[in-house]
Amino acid sequence: MNKKRASIAFASLCLIATLKAWKKNKCLKRNKKQWWIRPGLRHRATSGFYSTLRFKLRQQDPQWFKNFVRMSCEDFDYLVEHLTPYIGKSNTRFRKAISVGERLAVTLRYLATGDSFSSLMTVFLIGKTTICHIVHETCAAIFTALKDKFLKVPNTPGQWAEVADQFAKRWNFPNCCGALDGKHIMIQAPANCGSEYFNYKKFNSIVLMALVDAEYKFLFVEVGAYGRESDGGVFARCKLSSALADNTINFPPRRPLPNEADPMPFVIIADDAFPLKPYILKPFSYREQVMSHKIFNYRLSRARNVVENVFGICAARFRILRRPMDVKPENAKTIVLAICVIHNFLISRNSSYLTRTDTDNETNGELVAGNWRLELGPNGKLISLRASTTLGRPADDAINVRAAFMEYFMTPYGEVPWQYNRTIIHNSF
Known part of the structure; x- marks a missing residue:
């Protein structure tokens, strides 16, 4: 009788252990990232629109550049310079940081068009969640960096x-x-x-x-x-x-x-x-x-x-x-x-x-x-x-x-x- 009880208890423990292992494996599979970088976004540095915007449009068609970001090249460069202390990121061993110019271009295009983050993802080859963070961070930095000079209430x-x-x-x-x-x-x-x-x-x-x-x-x-x-x-x-x-x-x-x-x-x-x-x-x-x-x-x-x-x-x-x-x-x-x-x-x-x-x-x-x-x-x-x-x-x-x-x-x-x-x-x- 004691042997039968012992075998039942052992079988129960094995079943519980098996169920826990199955549940843990399922959670790992569910939470595991499918890609470190989505395949369609891996060539952002060479195929993303910002590379064209930065190297070709500025020299060959400045008016298109202005229509795209709603400002001239000189104004864009001024903002990049003044935003760098606020939103500049460092490169790591794993990946290169998204530059301040690219962050600003994404944000200005979002403001200019009202496009969804998914639409901007296909243009700039940046993940939509990343674009969401970039837009909110850059908008906050624009206001912080420029308000004292360009949005100052007269006080005298x-x-x-x-x-x-x-x-x-x-x-x-x-x-x-x-x-x-x-x-x-x-x-x-x-x-x-x-x-x-x-x-x-x-x-x-x-x-x-x-x-x-x-x-x-x-x-x-x-x-x-x-x-x-x-x-x-x-x-x-x-x-x-x-x-x-x-x-x-x-x-x-x-x-x-x-x-x-x-x-x-x-x-x-x-x-x-x-x-x-x-x-x-x-x-x-x-x-x-x-x-x-x-x-x-x-x-x-x-x-x-x-x-x-x-x-x-x-x-x-x-x-x-x-x-x-x-x-x-x-x-x-x-x-x-x-x-x-x-x-x-x-x-x-x-x-x-x-x-x-x-x-x-x-x-x-x-x-x-x-x-x-x-x-x-x-x-x-x-x-x-x-x-x-x-x-x-x-x-x-x-x-x-x-x-x-x-x-x-x-x-x-x-x-x-x-x-x-x-x-x-x-x-x-």
């Missing part, structure tokens, strides 16, 4: 006065320190996010809040607010809102408008989504307007159109903004910040990134649409914040500031000759 009264002088010269709007607007950036809904990112236009988004100068450059950007948040709430929680309220942004002291005597505050201009403040001008209601209100709305809209152009140009140049980003919200935020700083960088470099025909222009008061409008079409623009109806009554001093600007635009010194012919005034061109 003199710097803000220079911005205001630009608006007065180019848009006939004195004491204006920037045009403010917010846009919804489309993203794929993250897992288990509920309705946090679901906005009033019925898609998921994060909000880009931006202040823009008269030369089509970003002065301030903040990205990441939930798309479902109320539009007044997005700005109320924005860093710019508290900085303006406390004047920690260092706006200059009041000064008179040209040929006027009474000192007036410096302001930023915005649309109906924002509150009327002594430092924020917004349009009058479009219901039952008198002529002076129409004139003011036209002049404000004319100057504020600069921010619409900036968003439109970014969406036309970097098409990743025109489709839902299939990345985590924090990575989408990094991508948008990188695009903003690249936009400023290219304008500051005096490259052909932005030409006169790319932006809206006026001929005798009539709008000539910029190329970006023709490229994007009526449905290609980024979606604005919804005009708020819950902001409450503005303070008397805010109402008085707006009225003073309105009266100035009706004087011989403040008017533009064609403004009285525009009896139908829109919020934006």
Whole structure:
């Protein structure tokens, strides 16, 4: 009897050992990499598109190079030099590191086209998981390396006065320190996010809040607010809102408008989504307007159109903004910040990134649409914040500031000759 029990126990132990060995072998087979480098990607150094881009296109067809990465060879080299301390990798005994130039080319092509990582894999012969890491790391490095030089908020009264002088010269709007607007950036809904990112236009988004100068450059950007948040709430929680309220942004002291005597505050201009403040001008209601209100709305809209152009140009140049980003919200935020700083960088470099025909222009008061409008079409623009109806009554001093600007635009010194012919005034061109 004892021998029978012993044999049964021994057989059970053998069966258990066999099952464990089978399970371990199955896990090893499942987790074992099939290749160290996928066969189709092994000749990246000689057959990948970056080798052609680097050696042939730069010399034989620079325009193709520019169309491919959205910048000239000189601008590309500048970025490579400044990004090397952040994303440069060392070669190992097992493989050569992907160069900074190749990482930058992959990232710029992703931003320019919005192609999937799988599509970029077939072009650059780099694994799609690696491309995913490269894009997010390079975008973060672009913002970190360039923000202090090309996306720096003015912080002295003199710097803000220079911005205001630009608006007065180019848009006939004195004491204006920037045009403010917010846009919804489309993203794929993250897992288990509920309705946090679901906005009033019925898609998921994060909000880009931006202040823009008269030369089509970003002065301030903040990205990441939930798309479902109320539009007044997005700005109320924005860093710019508290900085303006406390004047920690260092706006200059009041000064008179040209040929006027009474000192007036410096302001930023915005649309109906924002509150009327002594430092924020917004349009009058479009219901039952008198002529002076129409004139003011036209002049404000004319100057504020600069921010619409900036968003439109970014969406036309970097098409990743025109489709839902299939990345985590924090990575989408990094991508948008990188695009903003690249936009400023290219304008500051005096490259052909932005030409006169790319932006809206006026001929005798009539709008000539910029190329970006023709490229994007009526449905290609980024979606604005919804005009708020819950902001409450503005303070008397805010109402008085707006009225003073309105009266100035009706004087011989403040008017533009064609403004009285525009009896139908829109919020934006």
